[in-house]
Amino acid sequence: MSDRDENDADPRAAQVRYDQARYVENGEYEPLLSEKDQTRVEIGGGDGDDGDDSADGGSPLPDDLTRDSLELPELSEPELARHYTRLSQMIYGIDSGPYPLGSCTMKYNPKFTEDVAALPKAAVHPDRSERSTQGTLELMYRLQDYLGRIGGMDAVTLQPPAGAAGEFVGIRVAAAYHEHNGEGHRDEVIIPESAHGTNFASAALGGYDVVSLPSDDGGRVDLEALEAALSENTAALMLTNPNTLGLFERDIEEIAEMVHDVGGLLYYDGANLNALLGRARPGDMGFDVMHYNVHKTFATPHGGGGPGAGPVGVVDELAPFLPAPRVRENGESESEPGYELFDPEHTIGKVHGYQGNWLVLVKAFAYIARLGDEGLTDASATAVLNANYLASRIEYEVPYEPFHHEFVASAGGQDAADVAKRMLDYGVHPPTTKWPEIVPEALMTEPTEVEGKGTLDRLAAAFNAVAGEDDETLADAPERTTARRIDQTSAARSPRLSWQALGSDEE
């Protein structure tokens, strides 16, 4: 360590390494509750209790589908609590430390949003009448309004359950719009090479041919290549801004004009909205349709794949095609406004049961309402400052600048995946790796606005410690986590879907 920057010797990084090692020390396996205790408590079985429980013949199910006894391990409450606490300590989450996954915007989620979502009144049954769910409808109406104002869009649907689902909806709305205008021949969607994989998938799933667009030397949209790709067959161009390198597309107004001149639509992938909040709006840049990843920008933990929500905003011309139903004021009286569901005139139909992932929307609403204009503007400023501070502290090269809320460093001669595994040994979560591909061995890093300077320094220390290590050490990492290198291919191809006792050789 002696020949490295003093940063690398950050004692906190060492402390975390030590703590993780402790959990491994006792064996790498936390037994299941049923393995911890072999005595069993019998429950049920029609033992003279006169209750009408299902085992006593009260069940409408066939006998062979009911059971009359349930064996449970006998453990005390502290033993139970320790089991779950231990499991929670064997994994890494946003409550364990920083989580700088670029593009994912893995920020800490204020606990008050969970409290709001847990209010009994938040959990209304979706089949209740409009008259008895006015509060629910008002929340949806106001969230549509907030998101519209934040994105510079005229109309919003809350239904899509994720960003990718929002992309698909946006593409279907664009298709319906072209079809309605007698332009159904448009069969191409243009997407920059550096775009997120879901963009290509959504366009293809929406029935379009994908035209892929190379970046210029600076990492932005190549205007000449765009000119060449545009034609009367162009249905839309999908972009995110700042792009996946964190670079702002400075020519966005010219790009919008070029796309609109051939009759195409401009789609905004909202995953990077965290960089723009309160400062710039996709609608003002010329975008016609966008999705919001509310689970990235506006709270809701989404590690592990969900749940999320991907509302879609559009300009007036596209509003009649949005999914049904949406919420509007029914204007009965100004002093006491009422709300109702309605189907847009040429709606593409339903894309999710009821109103989408409702409680995720409640959390997004609570977050936006609590932060307000000023808080949202602060969030984007701090997100950009944090990314730039962190980049200035790490030894890996960052080839494309000036970036905003995230940056893509290159691991250079090291393998980015190995770097990521090794960072786990230093007690921090690694960045997104190997994407976008225009940066060799990419380390796509987004610290988000919620981390303070101390955490950013600790993160930089981890990067720099790994930067100084040899390939052999990296290839062997992680050595201090509960699970080490996992055989991901087998896990995906031949998953074990049923539990078997430890040591049992049954397949």
Ligand SMILES: *Cc1c(COP(=O)(O)O)cnc(C)c1O
């Ligand atoms: C995360 C992401 C998406 C997809 O969003 P999901 O909500 O994960 O479906 C699309 N584009 C970009 C740039 C992203 O980072």
